[in-house]
Every structure is written in C-alpha cells, then in structure tokens.
Amino acid sequence: MKRAENFGRTVLKSSLLLNTILWMVIIISNDFDFKSLPYAILTLIPILIIWFLIMAFTIMPLFWAAKDDWTDVMIFKRYFPYYSIAAFLFYSGLIISENFESGFTTFSIVIYFTSIQNWIWLCKPKSLKPKTKQHTEKEKVS
Amino acid sequence: MKTNQQQRIQSTLIILVASFLFSLLLYQQNFGINILLFSVLTNVVLAISNFTIFCTQKVFFITIAYITTGIAVFFYTSTISYIANILAFFTLIGSFSNQKSSIYVNWINGIYTSAVAAFTLRFERLHTETENIKKRNINYWYWAKIIGIPAIIVLVFLNLYRYGNPKFDELITNIDFSFINFGWIVFTALGYYLFYNITHSVTVEPLTAFDIQTENELKDEKSIPPKKEKSELHLGTILLISLNLLIVLFLVTDVLHLSEIHKMSAPQLSQQVHTGVDALIASNVLAIAIILYFFRGSLNFTTKNNILKKLTFGWIFLNLIMVCITAIKNTEYIVSSGFTYKRIGVLFFLLMTSIGLITTFIKVINIKNLWFLFRKNIQVAFTVFIISSTLNWDKLITYYNINYAEQLDIDYLIKLSKNNTFLLKDYAEKFSIDNETRIQINLKHTKYLDDLKNNSWQEKVFDNYKIQ
Numbered sequence: 001m002k003r004a005e006n007f008g009r010t011v012l013k014s015s016l017l018l019n020t021i022l023w024m025v026i027i028i029s030n031d032f033d034f035k036s037l038p039y040a041i042l043t044l045i046p047i048l049i050i051w052f053l054i055m056a057f058t059i060m061p062l063f064w065a066a067k068d069d070w071t072d073v074m075i076f077k078r079y080f081p082y083y084s085i086a087a088f089l090f091y092s093g094l095i096i097s098e099n100f101e102s103g104f105t106t107f108s109i110v111i112y113f114t115s116i117q118n119w120i121w122l123c124k125p126k127s128l129k130p131k132t133k134q135h136t137e138k139e140k141v142s
Numbered sequence: 143m144k145t146n147q148q149q150r151i152q153s154t155l156i157i158l159v160a161s162f163l164f165s166l167l168l169y170q171q172n173f174g175i176n177i178l179l180f181s182v183l184t185n186v187v188l189a190i191s192n193f194t195i196f197c198t199q200k201v202f203f204i205t206i207a208y209i210t211t212g213i214a215v216f217f218y219t220s221t222i223s224y225i226a227n228i229l230a231f232f233t234l235i236g237s238f239s240n241q242k243s244s245i246y247v248n249w250i251n252g253i254y255t256s257a258v259a260a261f262t263l264r265f266e267r268l269h270t271e272t273e274n275i276k277k278r279n280i281n282y283w284y285w286a287k288i289i290g291i292p293a294i295i296v297l298v299f300l301n302l303y304r305y306g307n308p309k310f311d312e313l314i315t316n317i318d319f320s321f322i323n324f325g326w327i328v329f330t331a332l333g334y335y336l337f338y339n340i341t342h343s344v345t346v347e348p349l350t351a352f353d354i355q356t357e358n359e360l361k362d363e364k365s366i367p368p369k370k371e372k373s374e375l376h377l378g379t380i381l382l383i384s385l386n387l388l389i390v391l392f393l394v395t396d397v398l399h400l401s402e403i404h405k406m407s408a409p410q411l412s413q414q415v416h417t418g419v420d421a422l423i424a425s426n427v428l429a430i431a432i433i434l435y436f437f438r439g440s441l442n443f444t445t446k447n448n449i450l451k452k453l454t455f456g457w458i459f460l461n462l463i464m465v466c467i468t469a470i471k472n473t474e475y476i477v478s479s480g481f482t483y484k485r486i487g488v489l490f491f492l493l494m495t496s497i498g499l500i501t502t503f504i505k506v507i508n509i510k511n512l513w514f515l516f517r518k519n520i521q522v523a524f525t526v527f528i529i530s531s532t533l534n535w536d537k538l539i540t541y542y543n544i545n546y547a548e549q550l551d552i553d554y555l556i557k558l559s560k561n562n563t564f565l566l567k568d569y570a571e572k573f574s575i576d577n578e579t580r581i582q583i584n585l586k587h588t589k590y591l592d593d594l595k596n597n598s599w600q601e602k603v604f605d606n607y608k609i610q
Contacts, residue, residue, distance in 0.1 A: 028324045073269060080262070081254050081346040088257040102325065109332070116261050124268050 007063075010121045011055055014114050015048040021110050022047070051114075059083065059118060072123040080119050087112055153191065157337045160187050164333030167600055169326055173219050174601035177227060181212030184231065184340070188238060191341040198241050204234045207528045217604045218534045218561045226531030232256065233524070239343035240350050244517045245524055247353045251345050259339035358514035362443045371440055375450060378436040382453035385432075389425070389460045396467050411475045418468040419488055426495050429461050430502050434512060442509045451506060458503050465492050465499070480547030481539040482554065490530070497522050536561040544569050556582050563590040564605075 023040045062079045070078075091108045098104045163183055167176040185205055189196040196205070211227040214220075235255050236248030243251065254262075304311040366374075396418075406414065433454055441447050472488050479485075501518045504510065540555050540562035552575070555566060563586055569575075570583040594606050 025324075076265060077347065080258075080265075081250075081349075084258040084261075085250065085253050085346075088253060106328070116258055120261060120265050120268070123265065 006122050007055065007060055010118050011048065011052050013121060014055070014118055015044060015051045017117070018047050018051065018110065018114055019044045025106065054111075054115070055118065058087075059115065059122070063122070076119060076123040080123075083119070084116055087115055153341065156187060156190055157334055157341065160337045161330050161333035164337070165326060165330040168333075169329045171598060171600040173215055173224065174597060174603045174606075175216050176600040177215040177224075178209075178212035179600075181209050181227065181231075184234070185209065187337055187341060188234070192238070195238055195241065200241050201234070201237050204230065204237050208234050211528060211531055214532045218537070219603055220531075220535065220559060220561060222535070223531045226528055229524070230528060235340050235343065238340070239345045240354070243345075243350050243353050244513075245521050246516070247346075247350055251343070251350060254346050255343045256336060256339050259342050259344045260335060262344045263342055356513050358510050358517065360439075360442055360509050360511040362440065366440050371444060374436070374441060375444070375446060378441070378450050379453065381432065382450065382457055385429075386453060386456050386460065389457065389464070392421075393460060393463055393467070396464075400467065400470060411471070411478065415468070415471050415475050415485075415488065418471055419491065422464055422468050422492075422495065425464060426461055426498065429457060430498065430515075433458075433502055433506065434515075437506050438512075442506075454506055455503060458499050461499055462496060465496050468492060477546075478548045480543035480550065483535070483539075486535065486539075490526070493526065494519075494523060534561055537565060540565045552579055556586060560586070560590045560593070563587050564608075 019040065022043065023037075026036075062083065063075055066075045066078075091112045095105050095108050160183060164180070167180050167183070185196075185208070195201055208227070208230040211223060211230045214223040215227055229249070232252030233245065233248050234252070236243070236250065236252030239251040239255050240247070300314070304314055436450065437454070441450065469489070469492050472485060472492070476485050498515075498519055501515055501522075504518075505515055536558040539558065543550055543555060544565070555562060556579070566583045567587045570580050575583075590605075591609065594603075594609060597603070597606055
C-alpha cells in the first residue's frame, strides 16, 4: 500500500515537471504567443495519463514483483542499474533512428531524465531519522 | 596537501572547461576531427581525475584502442569506426569503474556510469546520514565569494581597459556570442553531466562483485558416483567416435568437391559458400555444446579421460579443417566476383569460429570453465572489431575489385560510402566506361567535394587536407 501511495504522488510530481519543461521550451521558442499560456493547465491532463501508463508498465512492475521484505533501497540497488541502461539504450536508439532531429531529441532526453528521477522519488527516504537496525543489515546483505 | 574543498573546486572547473569544449566540438556538427579531439579530451579529463587508474596496464591499452578509433573516424568516417569509437568509450569508462572486471562487465559499467552516475551518487548521499548533515552545512557565502567577487573585479577591469584602449574595445565588441542559445546551453549542460558522470564512476552490483569473484579455473567440487561417471565417459566416447567418423566422411566428399569449384558459375559458388557456412554454424555450435557438456565437471579430473580428450581434440581439429574448406570456397568466390561486405563478413565469421574452437581446445586442455570461454572470446571479438575499424573497407573493396576481380559490379562500388570516391574518379578517367556510369561517378565526386568544402573545422576529415 505504501508503494501505491508513492506511485500516485510520483506520477503527479513527474507530470508537473514534464508540463513545466514543455512550457519552458514553448516559451523560449520564437513563435510563442502569451495568449496560449492558459492551455498550460489543459496539457497537464494528457501528460498525466501518458505518464501514469508509462510508469505502470515500466517501473512499477519491478516494485510489485519485489519480495515483500525488500526495502526501497534494495529494490533500487537491484533493478535501477538495469532499468537505466535499458532506458538509455532505448532512447539512444530512438534518437539515432530519428537522425538526431532536435525536437525529438529534446523530448526523448526529458522523458529519460524524468523516468530516472522517478526512481529517486519512489525510493528516497521519507525522513532523515535513523534507520532500524534490521533494515540496515538487509541493505548490507543486498 | 589539497583539502577536500580545493579538490572539489578543481574538479568542478575541469568539468566546466571540458563541457564548454564538448559543445565547441560537437554542437550541431557532423563527425570528423571533433571525434578524435573529444577522445583526447576524455582521456585528459580521466587522467586528471584519477592518474593512478589511468596508468594501469589495462586502462592504458583501452585508451590506445579508444584514441585509435578516434583517428579512424578522422581518416574515414565510416559506420564501423563510429560504432568502434562508442564501444571503446564505454569500455574505457567501465574499466575506470573497475579494473579487474571482464570486458562485457566493463561495457555495462561504462554505460551505467555515463548514463546515470550522478543520479546514483545522489541517491546514495540521500541514504547516508552523515552526507545529509554535510549537505546542510554547504557554505553558500563561500561559493558566492569564490565566483561573484572575481567576476565583478574582472568586469570592472574589462570596462576600464575598453575605455583605455580603442583596439581592445573593438576586439571585445566584435566577439560574437550569437552561438549561445537555448539549444547550446542544454547541450553544454549535457556535456557537464557526461563529464561529471565519467569522473565519478559507479558499478552495477552485485554483477561486478560476482564477475570478480568468478575465476576461470574449473574446480573439482561436485563429485558424481563412479558408476554415473563411467557411463558418461562411455557415452561421450561413443558419441565423439561417431561424430568424428561422420565429419571425416563429410570432409572427404567436400575436398573431392573442391576440385570442381573452378568450373562453377558465380550463383553456384555463392550457393556453395552459403550452404557451407550454414553447415559450419550448426557443426560448431553442436561441437562446442557437446564438449562443454562432457567437460563441465568431474570428467575433467578423472584419469580415464585420455581417449575422450583425444577424440575431442580430433573433432576440434576436423572442425578447423571444415573452416579452412569454407574459407577456400569463399576466397574462390571473391577471386571471381570481387569483395563485398557480405563476403568479408564470412571471412570474419570464419576467423571468429577458428578462435572459438581454439579457446575450446584451451578450455579442455587447461581445465577451464564456461566463464573462461565467454571472457576470452568476447575479448578477442572486441580486439578484432577495433582493429577492423581502422581499415578503410570501402577503399579496399574498390581497389581490389577494380584491379583484380574477374567480374566487376561497378554499381555496387558506386553505392558504397564516399570513402572510395577518389578511387572511382581515377577509374572513370583511366578506363573506358559507359556514359551513365561515368555520370554517376562524377556526381558522387562533385557531391563529395561540396561536402568537404562545406565542412567546418570540427567536421574536417583527412580528405579535406588531401584536396587543399
């Protein structure tokens, strides 16, 4: 349940981040019209849905597949390297296949970094209070 | 002795300079001399960040391989040289992460470090209490002083000198900062991210630890019952005798067939080479799988394995003869129809197959495990790939086909990359060819010359200096 809670919060944070970056890029581009700024709220909805699906089908299955007694740190250490390598190769392949087209490259890089940041948000400690002895030992073993 | 803070400042400055150079070399540029310069820059940054690791023998050899691929890109910008350069880059970064790991673990660590080292380190810091406390103690005033005060003083003096010297004022006014735009800033930031990552290497665990712990030697740990061992020994002996007899029969018919090879037409020869390669693939996969099965454990250590070993060596030797016969067929095909990438690919496949069989022989004679085969074969494949990337294949193919091939497929040569342009132009000028072909060659030549003339200094290749 705790992981599901985190999942919803992370989807929301990522979507806000993506929406902000999208509008930053639009604002910086030369043909930006200030009248279109209110649409920034509307674009959040499709981004939220798409990001929810991306996370539900790529990152979350790894969390749900993990054993019940695994901590978030253990899941991060076990799966994050392979996820990040696979995502890096996938997006690099896409960028090369699109012949480094600038818009597509920016889009892919933003998606890649957001998905990586998601892992940090999902696994970061809730507070800085000392961890239990049991958890620290588990992490050492992993 | 430098304090931690001084070291951090030095490291940040180096990464900043490197990221500016990264943008200068690669932003909106095609590949050319910039790849060679980027390879040198990467090595300089890595050497400054950790000179002890940089001087180790393994890293030294990979550095040479990386620079060599950079030189190959400068001489002839081919897809093989690009791929070799990227592969050598990841190998180098991976070998910086851990010097004792196998080459394929180096690749994984190299990609992991280049792609996300900053995120991994940030996550680790979040989970270390002491680091969290340190984070709260960042001296922002110190950083404001170290960056702000010099910047203000430099600006004051800049304006002072501009006022005092009209030439200096003109020079400063003429500096064009128009290249700095959003794209350039993002690209430079990515350069900073990349150099930060490669100077703060991380490893994939527990993969790296497992790889270092796993040795190449096979240990006699699991002993099987003598009865089972005996039956396995008998099964292996009978199987290998049958397979040796079968391959001898196959080779005899194949050698007899070789005498008729000169009478064959090109399509027949092509068919022969392809079926020969197919048979070879099946035979070798089966050979290595069977050898690995029988020599997976206790049969390596029993004193009664002499006959089985001799039969295995015989089978490896006969498979090597099969490789030679396929090579002869392929060579005959090349002599009559010239080089193509596919025919060169077959030669490389045959070379790698021979190496695979030889390493299997070493595995059996020196009692090594499966990891030994993986490590050595991938290492050899990597070396062969790096060496092959230093050759100008398009030029070699064109030169051979024009001068020695019995049948010349000029359309195939025209479709190859621009690396053979000058050779084709010479050919068109010296020999009588049909008009359509001449037009195609001239078109390729003119387009290539235009491309060369339009190259910026970052995109320059060796041919740029040849046409000057």
